[in-house]
Amino acid sequence: MAVNEHEETRARLPLAAAGALEAGEREQIERHLAGCAACAAEWERWRLCGLLLKRLPTPQPSPLVVERARARAVARLLETSDERSTQVGILLAVLVAWTLTLGSGVVVLVLTRGIAAAAELFTGNGWLWVAAYTTAGWFLAAVASAVLGRRYRTSRGLA
Amino acid sequence: MMADAAADWEALLSRDTDAARLQRGDLDALAALLARYQNRLYRYLLRLVRDPAIAEDLFQQTWVRVVEKIRRYDPRRSFEAWLFAVARNLAIDHLRRRAPESLDDAGPAGAAETPAARVASAEPGVLAGLLARERAELVAQVLAELPLIYRETLTLRFEEEMKLEEIAALLAVPLSTVKTRLRRGLEMMRHRLENLAGESSWP
Numbered sequence A: 001m002a003v004n005e006h007e008e009t010r011a012r013l014p015l016a017a018a019g020a021l022e023a024g025e026r027e028q029i030e031r032h033l034a035g036c037a038a039c040a041a042e043w044e045r046w047r048l049c050g051l052l053l054k055r056l057p058t059p060q061p062s063p064l065v066v067e068r069a070r071a072r073a074v075a076r077l078l079e080t081s082d083e084r085s086t087q088v089g090i091l092l093a094v095l096v097a098w099t100l101t102l103g104s105g106v107v108v109l110v111l112t113r114g115i116a117a118a119a120e121l122f123t124g125n126g127w128l129w130v131a132a133y134t135t136a137g138w139f140l141a142a143v144a145s146a147v148l149g150r151r152y153r154t155s156r157g158l159a
Numbered sequence B: 001m002m003a004d005a006a007a008d009w010e011a012l013l014s015r016d017t018d019a020a021r022l023q024r025g026d027l028d029a030l031a032a033l034l035a036r037y038q039n040r041l042y043r044y045l046l047r048l049v050r051d052p053a054i055a056e057d058l059f060q061q062t063w064v065r066v067v068e069k070i071r072r073y074d075p076r077r078s079f080e081a082w083l084f085a086v087a088r089n090l091a092i093d094h095l096r097r098r099a100p101e102s103l104d105d106a107g108p109a110g111a112a113e114t115p116a117a118r119v120a121s122a123e124p125g126v127l128a129g130l131l132a133r134e135r136a137e138l139v140a141q142v143l144a145e146l147p148l149i150y151r152e153t154l155t156l157r158f159e160e161e162m163k164l165e166e167i168a169a170l171l172a173v174p175l176s177t178v179k180t181r182l183r184r185g186l187e188m189m190r191h192r193l194e195n196l197a198g199e200s201s202w203p
């Protein structure tokens, strides 16, 4: 038997014990081991090494630790679903606010210039009127909040 | 055979269903996943950090992190691989804080035993003698003394019974690196076990 066949086999034995060889490599080794007592003895040691690792008793977490992990995870889960529902709530509020803002422009248009003006929303320049109304509304709100904010800061002695 | 395959498939499905149910906030699914993975997960963490108190703490943190990130988990992929990756990140963070230099440590340079240096150093029976139940603690100790990259790869392969490809994905290294670590880790294991078993104090 060629010397390098022994060496090749020996070099592969640890991986064979780890079940990490390709089918071809494995067959080659098996053939060699069948006819070589020295390599077969060496294989037995690697096999035992792997077996010792496989047979290690499984360490177990104490039931108390498992229960604490569950409780902490449940608490976190409830927190995150709270956070999510808060986020959904804010999103809904923003949607409602926008609908009211844009809708009020249409309502005022209809109230001041009659139902026929509503048709202008799509055909004429009614939408321009609504846009202007809405912008003016936002502008007024911005001015109002700036003034209120300023007054608040003054009253708190911050300005 | 067919029945086995069907049972396997069912088990696989129910496993992934639990993860999917947890995504919808189902607390029973959390309990089911905990029961299924608690021992394996704890063992993996213990092999990584070696200290039971720290492993227990990381175990709890892992499940908190699981519920925090469960929405980002893709149910088409293996929950097990995802869970182990979550645990691993926490353990590696801990080890990095503890001793930053030891993470990529391949062991002391002197420990580079060549195969030739330890060929047939002990009698054939000494390893077999370690198979006895009461000797398991010694084997666990030898495993724990290996550098991180080797003890981790060995536990994933031999204890967790992961496929090589799964280990490579979890560790984010090429398959060839997994093989190198397995070979090198087993060489160290064998060398130390034979030395230990061959010591004069050995009955």
Ligand SMILES: [Zn+2]
Residues within 6 Å of the ligand: A005, A006, A009, A032, A036, A038, A039, A040
């Ligand atoms: Zn041979």
